[in-house]
Amino acid sequence: MRKYGILGHPLGHSLSPQIHTALFALDGETVDYQMYDITPEELHDKFDFLSTLDGFNITIPHKVSIIDFCDRLDAGAQRYRSVNCIKVGKDEKIGYNTDVIGFTKSITALGASLNSRVLLIGCGGVGRMMAIETALEGGDLTIAALQSDKALAEEVVREIKALKPDAKVRIAFISGAALDRCDLPEGAQFDLLVNACPVGMFPKVDRMPSTPAVLDGVKYVFDAVYNPKVTLLAKTAREKGAKSMTGMAMLVLQAVAAHEIWDNASYKTEDINKIISDMEDLI
Incomplete structure (x- = not known):
């Protein structure tokens, strides 16, 4: 089973697991998506562990400091010096900014x-x-x-x-x-x-x-x-x-962008709209 997650501190009641689990389900896949509450002081010591994941999302306060983990940044991440999505490949770890x-x-x-x-x-x-x-x-x-x-x-x-x-x-x-x-x-x-x-x-x-x-x-x-x-x-x-x-649309659509990066996935508009509506019902 592939492993993904969200990295941040404090994470509280993040909707990321529900959103990404729903997107993976549309692909017909079950993955292990976890919340990794890691303090800024612990971050660099967790780099070896993070390398074992297939990919992960990043929220505050790590969007800048996680750049040290990346071998390469996409254009958006370079422009804003901020990373909120990483694809862990066999040969390199690429940082992206899907907020854009x-x-x-x-x-x-x-x-x-x-x-x-x-x-x-x-x-x-x-x-x-x-x-x-x-x-x-x-x-x-x-x-x-x-x-x-x-x-x-x-x-x-x-x-x-x-x-x-x-x-x-x-x-x-x-x-x-x-x-x-x-x-x-x-x-x-x-x-x-x-x-x-x-x-x-x-x-x-x-x-x-x-x-x-x-x-x-x-x-x-x-x-x-x-x-x-x-x-x-x-x-x-x-x-x-x-x-x-x-803002729920933006939250879900940046998650969709992560799946496009990780798996070259594509989704129907009605499926995305349903996830947006489902997430709004959770708050």
Whole structure:
């Protein structure tokens, strides 16, 4: 039986075993998929053990430090210096970043395009990746950030300009508890709003990262938060006529990308949608 797993600390109630077990089942295979809760101090001592697996996923806090384990990185992992999926082969161990794939596939599934007028709330962690991908796709990007994240936002803009000197990108600073119209350039209109911050996550489900007015005229909303399955931001966007999606799709689609890497697997859209729905029912 092949062996896979997820590596992180602390892992808590990760959905990765359920998602990957379901994907392997679609392939007609039963595998041993375990959670490996390993502290940062233990990581390098576990490299020999990790080499015995067929592949594994990585979450915080190991996405950068696990690079030392890899013989080679794919383009996405190189760009973001972050690895969340590894294929352990006979001759080499290759690190990948499937968060990128999960995000871009989610935007496509939503029916939206990054090559449009995009408002991104938050630029740390996954937000940095979302900002850079949007700019590389040709989007006209506005990054909304807290004043306390000014240095972080400016660093993301510098990264974008280094990769794409003609990128259209600007920063808007959030002046209150949530992003408001007054924080944005006068008359600014957006096709897609992406939320990369944790506001609205369980248990504080009665909050959203922007005021309802910010959603006026927005056609699509992608909220990276996946618990609850319908955030207040997504619900408000739908009430205003926008199409919205929350983060469970991204979580499942990055797992699908891992299976494409490990086994060159392919799945029917309806099967993936069922897994997304099943995982939402678990939270």
